[in-house]
Amino acid sequence: MKAVQIDEFGSSEKLKVVDIDIPIPQKDEVLIKVEAAGVMFSDIQMREDDYTNPPKLPAVLGREVVGTAIEVGENVEHIKVGMRVGTFMHTGGYAEYAAAPAMTTFEIPDRASFLQAIVYQSSLPAAYTHYSLAGNVQPGETILIHAAAGSVGTLMTQIAKKHGNTVIALCSSEAKRQYCLTKGADYAINYRETDYVEEVLNITEGKGVDVSLNSVGGPTLETDYKAIRPLGRWVIYGYAGGRAPLSAEAIDGIMHRSQQITIASVYNYRETEKIFDVLQYCQEWLKTEPLESPTTIYALEQAAEAQEFIASQESIGKVVLVP
Structure with missing residues (x-):
């Protein structure tokens, strides 16, 4: 079969199209x-050896797919050969x-095309896990979403509006700001043009948000707590902007506000029974909610170009590869 593989970590030039054997599913795959x-973005982090759980080389990258089940392991009961499925x-x-692991594989409802389903396969479970399980967001709360124009951020916005939240979206351009508003955000801030903490405090009349959902890290680790109300919650689930230790000033500020910090990883939740509630929520979404298609589609051979597009921070919505 044709695949995109890395033999060593590094730049996008390390992504090579190769011809390798079709994998043999294990008993639970x-x-x-x-x-x-x-x-x-985590694919890029893996390729650069900047991921907490790096792949063993050589490795075929890619964390989510949709397609047709053509073989199932001996322990797999809920997936049958011929089913249209998605997985992460x-x-x-x-x-x-x-x-793919059978535990994270589920049937795609007939109403959803493959290209519609891929928008949700990994991004919707990630968005709902961090919103509901890590963030414990309650109806009526005001939330701040970083990287809100990405696939996870977009779905967090839509989940939040479905559950009655006020959403303040953060993004890096005017085009992304407008996109976030079209996807349901109540407010959208271009942090490159505006001091987002000051703007959030203006919007919330000085109170701050109830919850910040932050996949960026980096410099925001020194500022985000200022935009969160006392006794508020701060969910950090990524470090697209880099890792950085909290300064003494930030620690004092968080302590003064008695804020709760959760450092979250989807992987931990996938190892618990809570994953079944997440998958049920996602299946119901695909059955009942309006469905969207990817914003950008590349051929499998263009994997390097697709990753560079995401790394440029110009991408909006979902970017996919088609074999």
């Missing part, structure tokens, strides 16, 4: 003929075939 694979996994998606 499903072999999927891939129709579309999502491209995520650690690696293996940038290929014509992928072996």
Whole structure:
């Protein structure tokens, strides 16, 4: 089969199209003929060896796919050969075939095309996990969403509006700001043009938000707590802007406000029974909610170009590869 593989960590030039054997599914896995694979920022982090759970080399990157189940392991009961399915996994998606854990694989309802389903396969579980389980966001609360124009941020906005929250979206351009507003955000701030903490405090009449959902890290670790109310919650679930230690000033500010910090990873929740509630929520979404399609589609051979597009911070919505 054709796949995109890295033999060593480094730049996007390390992504090579290769011809390798079709994987053999283990007893708890499903072999999927891939129709579309999502491209995520974490794929870039893996390629650069900047991920908390790096792949073993050589590795086929890609954490989410949709397609048709063509073989199932002996322990798999809920997935049958011929089903249209979606899944998320650690690696293996940038290929014509992928072996995925059955535990995170579920049937795609008939109303959803493959290209519609790929928008939600990994991003919706991630968005709902951090919103509901890590953030414990309650109806009526005001929340701040970083990277709100990305696929996870977009779905967090839509989840939040479905549950009656006020959403303040953060993004890095005017085009993204307008996009966030069209996706339901009540307010959208271009942090490159505006002091977002000051603007958030203006919007909330000096109180701050109830919850900040932050996948950026980096410099925001020194500012975000100022935009969160006393006794508020701060969910940090990524470090797209880099890792940085909290200064003494930030620690004092957080302590003064008695804020709760949760450092979250989707992987921990996937190892618990809570993952079934997440998957049920996602299946129901695909059955009942309006469905969108990817904003940008590349051929499998263009994986390097797709990753560079995401790294440029110019991408909006979902970026996918099609074999």
